[in-house]
Amino acid sequence: MNQAFSDQTELDPVEPHIERSPEELRALYRARNDSARRMGARHGLWIAVSVYLLFAISDMMLIPDVAPYTIAARFLIGALVLTVIELQYRVREETIWLDVTCALALVSGYLVWLLPAAETTYVHTFSYYMIFGSIFMMGANLFFNLEFSVSVIASGFILLIFLFALFDFSDDWAYRLTMVIFYVSCFTFTSYVNLKLNRERYNVFLKALEAEARQNEAIERGQALLRLSRTDSLTGLKNRRAIDESLRDFWREWKQSNRNFAAILIDVDHFKKFNDYYGHQEGDGCLVFVAEALSNALNGYEATIGRYGGEEFLVLARARSRKQIADLCETMRRAVEDLGLVHEKRHDGVAVVTVSIGGAFTRKQIGTKFEKIIHEADRALYLAKANGRNCVRLFNPNDLEFGEESEDIAAWLNLAIPQDLVSLVYQPIVDIRTGRMEAVEALMRLKAPDGSSISPNLFVPIAERTGAIVELGRWVIETACRDMLMENRIEMVTVNVSPIQLRATGFAASVAAILSETGVSGDRLAFEITEGLDMEQQPEIGECISDLRALGINIWLDDFGTGFASLSWLRLIDFDTVKIDRSFLHDASMPRGRAMFQDMISLVRNHGHRILIEGVETEEQMALLRKLGIDKAQGFLVGRPVPAKSYPTRTLADASESRKLA
Numbered sequence: 281m282n283q284a285f286s287d288q289t290e291l292d293p294v295e296p297h298i299e300r301s302p303e304e305l306r307a308l309y310r311a312r313n314d315s316a317r318r319m320g321a322r323h324g325l326w327i328a329v330s331v332y333l334l335f336a337i338s339d340m341m342l343i344p345d346v347a348p349y350t351i352a353a354r355f356l357i358g359a360l361v362l363t364v365i366e367l368q369y370r371v372r373e374e375t376i377w378l379d380v381t382c383a384l385a386l387v388s389g390y391l392v393w394l395l396p397a398a399e400t401t402y403v404h405t406f407s408y409y410m411i412f413g414s415i416f417m418m419g420a421n422l423f424f425n426l427e428f429s430v431s432v433i434a435s436g437f438i439l440l441i442f443l444f445a446l447f448d449f450s451d452d453w454a455y456r457l458t459m460v461i462f463y464v465s466c467f468t469f470t471s472y473v474n475l476k477l478n479r480e481r482y483n484v485f486l487k488a489l490e491a492e493a494r495q496n497e498a499i500e501r502g503q504a505l506l507r508l509s510r511t512d513s514l515t516g517l518k519n520r521r522a523i524d525e526s527l528r529d530f531w532r533e534w535k536q537s538n539r540n541f542a543a544i545l546i547d548v549d550h551f552k553k554f555n556d557y558y559g560h561q562e563g564d565g566c567l568v569f570v571a572e573a574l575s576n577a578l579n580g581y582e583a584t585i586g587r588y589g590g591e592e593f594l595v596l597a598r599a600r601s602r603k604q605i606a607d608l609c610e611t612m613r614r615a616v617e618d619l620g621l622v623h624e625k626r627h628d629g630v631a632v633v634t635v636s637i638g639g640a641f642t643r644k645q646i647g648t649k650f651e652k653i654i655h656e657a658d659r660a661l662y663l664a665k666a667n668g669r670n671c672v673r674l675f676n677p678n679d680l681e682f683g684e685e686s687e688d689i690a691a692w693l694n695l696a697i698p699q700d701l702v703s704l705v706y707q708p709i710v711d712i713r714t715g716r717m718e719a720v721e722a723l724m725r726l727k728a729p730d731g732s733s734i735s736p737n738l739f740v741p742i743a744e745r746t747g748a749i750v751e752l753g754r755w756v757i758e759t760a761c762r763d764m765l766m767e768n769r770i771e772m773v774t775v776n777v778s779p780i781q782l783r784a785t786g787f788a789a790s791v792a793a794i795l796s797e798t799g800v801s802g803d804r805l806a807f808e809i810t811e812g813l814d815m816e817q818q819p820e821i822g823e824c825i826s827d828l829r830a831l832g833i834n835i836w837l838d839d840f841g842t843g844f845a846s847l848s849w850l851r852l853i854d855f856d857t858v859k860i861d862r863s864f865l866h867d868a869s870m871p872r873g874r875a876m877f878q879d880m881i882s883l884v885r886n887h888g889h890r891i892l893i894e895g896v897e898t899e900e901q902m903a904l905l906r907k908l909g910i911d912k913a914q915g916f917l918v919g920r921p922v923p924a925k926s927y928p929t930r931t932l933a934d935a936s937e938s939r940k941l942a
């Protein structure tokens with residue numbers, strides 16, 4: 281069912297009404313009327329023969345002496361012509377021969393009746409009765425719809441037969457003249473009317489043909505427009521509207537006849553950078569190649585594809601098994617990678633265009649709305665991107681990261697601030713040399729409406745995905761300023777700031793507003809930023825960091841060593857402090873781990889940053905840090921995260937005097 285390139289993209293010029301030659305038109309006219317004429321001839325002859333036989337009654341009344349002969353002649357000729365026409369009809373004889381049979385029936389019917397009738401002794405009566413011969417003439421010209429030439433020849437013969445009979449039968453010149461005039465005018469008029477009728481019928485046919493051609497044009501044009509309105513003009517694939525319709529169809533079939541399918545979202549990795557660097561024309565070309573590779577990959581599958589958004593495609597595929605869809609996704613991923621379209625600007629070690637793919641399946645509890653499957657595919661796609669891109673993720677409701685719980689969490693996050701579900705705890709950070717509590721780290725806590733607490737490792741990524749982190753992050757900064765800094769519980773608070781916040785427009789301005797509202801000076805705040813794969817390539821993040829620096833805010837690097845881009849981050853941004861991830865300290869209990877830990881410290885130190893070690897839990901660890909000359913420490917040994925009220929309020933003077941840990 282791969283219709284990707286079968287749909288036409290351009291509005292086809294509608295085939296003009298083909299001019300036909302008069303001969304062709306005539307042939308078409310005959311062909312179109314053929315079956316009607318055959319039936320007309322056959323039925324007409326049956327009616328004509330019936331009427332012809334009925335006239336046996338008038339024979340008996342007007343010429344009773346020869347009536348047995350005329351009636352016998354009537355039956356004989358009637359039976360004969362009906363037998364012939366039925367045979368012709370059955371063996372599919374050409375229509376013209378059916379016409380000839382009708383014409384012969386009229387001529388012979390007249391002749392065969394006239395011969396015995398003329399022998400009657402009722403001469404006077406017969407002289408009137410002869411007028412009825414004109415009915416045969418009318419029959420040929422007007423009753424039957426015969427070929428014009430055939431009807432004119434038939435009525436001409438009837439005229440001739442009549443004239444012979446007339447001159448043989450009567451010597452009365454006045455009678456002869458009257459009858460000749462009557463018969464000749466009858467012949468002329470009926471032939472003329474026949475001609476006109478034939479022309480009229482032909483004109484009606486031409487008009488109908490014209491109307492039909494116009495209607496066909498309109499239909500073709502309508503279809504071409506419909507095709508265009510459902511096609512993506514760039515790639516030739518279905519557009520969003522059309523693929524949405526297909527999704528509805530797949531969904532309906534699944535609901536009605538349990539035909540499972542998968543919805544697969546495909547996103548071109550780092551497409552914006554491709555577009556910015558190579559230009560829009562190249563960008564368009566890239567999408568066309570990707571579209572072609574994807575739809576070729578669908579060959580052999582019962583699937584359809586459409587362009588879902590800018591650089592996003594949606595594939596709907598009938599799924600017999602999860603494995604089959606996983607294979608399809610992998611085939612598509614490889615097909616794009618194998619194109620080898622150069623992408624020099626992505627800085628993640630891959631130099632070609634690739635795609636991230638997220639798929640979801642129909643399953644019993646998936647809900648009643650078809651958007652649900654797209655939502656799940658979208659979540660899988662999100663994880664594929666978070667996993668380093670150029671990979672496939674399939675939605676699995678049993679995975680924690682996909683769990684139904686995260687749906688609930690996403691909903692709670694939206695209500696977290698007004699419903700007091702969110703709160704802050706603060707964990708001390710000490711200067712190792714002096715033992716002084718230098719700062720506290722604000723850590724967010726979320727509780728479910730039933731009071732149970734949810735780990736930040738679970739809810740922070742969800743808040744980042746839904747965008748709720750922007751509002752929550754703002755709330756964290758404001759609350760930390762009010763609870764800790766305005767109250768002078770501590771000199772400095774560090775706040776975790778997600779890359780999503782740094783990218784959100786107006787973030788620095790909202791921080792400035794909080795500072796001015798609370799009267800807290802910017803240098804009492806530090807923002808902890810976790811290195812991310814993408815951040816280096818996003819100029820807006822760099823700009824935001826400079827704006828924050830201009831407000832006096834300190835910028836710290838969190839969880840150093842866990843991400844991808846550590847070193848380039850150190851080079852690009854002048855961090856005040858670098859927090860080395862706690863996993864390195866924990867590994868330092870082993871000789872190899874310790875060497876690694878020391879290397880890491882020298883590296884950061886050589887860049888001139890102050891160093892904070894997270895996750896200090898034991899005295900041995902603290903002794904090691906002292907030995908290595910580390911500046912700051914944080915961890916359960918120093919203090920667990922606790923609410924603001926656990927820190928006494930003081931004047932700043934008090935604070936600097938007495939904030940030494942026991």
Ligand code: C2E
Pocket residue numbers: 707722723724725735736737740753756775776777778808810838839894895896897914915916917921
């Ligand atoms: P993080 O910024 O690295 O925070 C330190 C985490 O280590 C905290 O976990 C803290 O409770 C834990 N921790 C501190 N000392 C020790 C120790 O000695 N041993 C061990 N095993 N763990 C220790 P928490 O509070 O669960 O936070 C986890 C992560 O969630 C944070 O890592 C941070 O990345 C994120 N997060 C927390 N609050 C926020 C927030 O307000 N905004 C943002 N964007 N992220 C936040």
Ligand code: MG
Pocket residue numbers: 721776808838
């Ligand atoms: Mg932190």
Ligand code: MG
Pocket residue numbers: 838839859861894
């Ligand atoms: Mg950390």
